[in-house]
Amino acid sequence: MTALLEVAHVSKKFGNDTKALSDVNFSVREGEFVSIIGPSGAxxxxxxxxxxxxxxxSSGEINFDNVNILSLNKRELKKTRTKIGMIFQHYNLVNRLTVIENTLHGRLGFKTTFAGMLGIYTEEEKQQAIKILNVLGLNEQIFKRSDQLSGGQKQRVGIARALIxxxxxxxxxxxxxxxxxxxSKVIMDHLKNISVKMGITVLVNLHQVDVALKYSDTIxxxxxxxxxxNGSPKNITPDDIHRIYGSEAGKLIFDMGEIHAG
Amino acid sequence: MEADEKIEKISSQTLISNSPSKRIRIRPLTKASLVLRGTLVVLVLLTAYTFYTIDVKDVNFVQGMIGTAKNVKVMFLEPHLSHFSFSHALYQVMITLGLAFLTTVFGAIIAVFLSLFAAQNLSSKRVSVVIKGFAAFIRAVPTVLWVLIFAVAAGLGSVAAVIGMTFHSISYLIKAYSESFEELDKGVIEALQASGASWWQIVFQAVIPSSISYMISWTFMRFEINFAVAVAMGAAAGAGGIGFDMFMASSFYYDIREIGAVTYFILVIAILLEVLATQIKKRLKVNI
Structure with a gap:
């Protein structure tokens, strides 16, 4: 399998001396499930x-689908962004709109500015939205306002918005x-399904080491x-965990992980 | 032994030196509290001086009060229309309402677009500061003054009133709208950006739907203000409407009964607007 995403020598500086990333390198295959773990602020x-x-x-190269993302202009970037879905911790839905409207927002990047502004979607798009919502088990919430949903349901709407x-x-x-x-389990199972059945590459930031180890192909x-x-979850050792979290808390993380999983 | 005595001596000394001479202050005397007290004293002195030096001519204070009370009684307990009919008054109230409505609608439409560029999360910081600065300047000058300023070009009358009132409404609504836009969660904008949506799509699909109920209640608030201003404009700028009839009744015919009647008209309309506004807000909270 070829690499879908290649990150090479990427660095990011905020201001003059705050280095958020320095010389990050990795590549991700098509359909791979990758978890990124590390302490807060890493x-x-x-x-x-x-x-x-x-x-x-700030510097480096990011190749996605054989296109260097850092060299794209505004319009090309928008086009590339439509190929990359994004899901957030706080769901980031428009609370006052219905579930299906929020889902269809994922199509905005494909529409003309005007049609998108007025929220004019084709019947096929609407059918696809309903299909995706059904798969995610939201068939009863389709016309509900999204602020009436629970956290887990909101996140599933977030996934639907990305999938469409x-x-x-x-x-x-x-x-x-x-x-x-x-x-959490429902969401992670859906994400795993997406990567396995649909062949979509999934990159997840996680705080839960046990979850990362359980679901990922690569950590x-x-x-x-x-x-x-950077490697398989099977080969990860408590020493590696120590290095990632930079503390003596490796044991604690593993223990807490087991408690959470239970 | 000696050391113990010394300690006892010191502690008793400090006690004595502390207790009688100084009282404990609960509220410390800072610069701010001094300035506040100074201001209050100056204000009290000024008020006293004014009352002492005020020139009341031959008016007896008590008689003056009684006379005013009588006038108010006549105005509000015996209102009647003498120079125009009820239907004329109703028509004039409608004109005043029309003036308020027109300027609010103009103001709202223009303010929506400008406030998008004035909201810091949707626009660049520089553009936002410039627009907000202009709006603050326009707001600082009263509506009546703007109408009079535009009267230089448009002549005293309804045109100047419409332009001046619209002008002030725009700046007021820019502030109200842009602040409600700024309250939108940054993440929502980020989410749509990440899916490749354009700026206008984000505005119409996320920003405006999220703040529509704020926008409507602010617009209605401005409509109420504009109604009050429109009454004043009838008198001050000759813009017509019920305000002009009131002006004629008070300073031309000196008919205080008619003033009372007109006041009741305006009061009824104001109450109706208030009721309508509350109803609309209630519906908005449920539906949107």
Whole structure:
């Protein structure tokens, strides 16, 4: 399999001396499920946002689908962004709109400015939205306002909004950080399904090491803006965990992980 | 032993030196509290001086009060229309309402677009500061003054009133709208940007739907203000409407009964507007 995403020598500086990322290298295959773990402030969110250029990297190269993302102009960038779905910790839905309207927002990048402004969608798009919502188990919520949903349901709407883009890749910024364990499991199962059945590459930022180990094909550990682990979850050792989290808390993390999973 | 005595001596000394001479202040005397007290004293002195030096001519204070009370009684307990009919008054109230409505609608439409560029999360900081600065300047000058300024070009009358009132409404609504836009969660904008949506799509699909109920209640608020201003404009700028009839009744015919009747007209309309506004807000909270 070829690499869908290649990140090479990417660095990001905020201001003059705050280095969020320094010389990050990794590549992701098509359909791979990758978890990025690391302590808070390690640069996980920055890395994810550099990939779809919500944040501009200071230097380096990001190749997605054989296109160097950093060299794109505004219009090409928008086009590329339609191929990359994004999911957020706080769901980021428009609360006052219905579930299906929020889902259809994923199509805005494909429409003319005017049609998008007025929210004119084709019947096919609407049918696809309903199909995706059904798959995600939201068939009863389709016409509900999204602020009436629970956290887990909102996140599923977030996934639906990303999926309707027909993306090649999903970027998930701590998708389960505000959810209870059972909703978290539902969301992670959906994400895993998406990567396995639809062949969509999934990149997830996670705080839960046990979840990352359970679901991922590959783990990328980040500390202080640098990749300190890149490999299969099977080979990861408590030593690696120590290096990623930069503390003696490896044991604690594993233990807490087991409690959470239960 | 000696050391103990010394300690006892010191502690008793400090106690003595502390207790009788100084009282404990609960509220410390800072610069700010001094300035506040100074201001209050100056104001009290000025008020006293004014009352002392006021020139009341031959008016007896008590008689004056009684006379005013009588006038108010006549005005509000014996209102009647003498120079125009009820239907004429109703028609004039409608004109005043029309003036308020027109200027609010003009103001709202223009303000929506300008406030998009004035909201810091949707526009660049420089553009936002410039627009907000202009709006603040326009707001600082009262509506009546703007009408009189535009009267230089348009002549005193309804045209100047419409332009001047629209002008002030725009700046007022820019502030109200842009602030409600700024309250929108940054993440929502980010989410749509990340899916490749354009700026106008984000505005119409996320920003405006999220703040529509704020926008409507602010617009209605401005409509109420504009109604009051439109009454004054009838008198001050000759813009017509019920305000002009009131002006004629008070300073031309000196008919205080008619003033009372007109006041009741305006009061009824104001109450109706208030009721309507509350109803609309209630519906908005449920539906949108």
């Amino acid at each position: 640069g996980k969110s920055t890395l994810l946002r550099c990939i779809n250029r919500m944040i501009d990297a 883009q027909n993306p090649r890749m999903l970027l998930c910024d701590e998708p389960i950080a505000s959810l209870d364990p059972s909703s 990328i550990g980040i500390n202080g803006g640098q990749v300190v682990y």
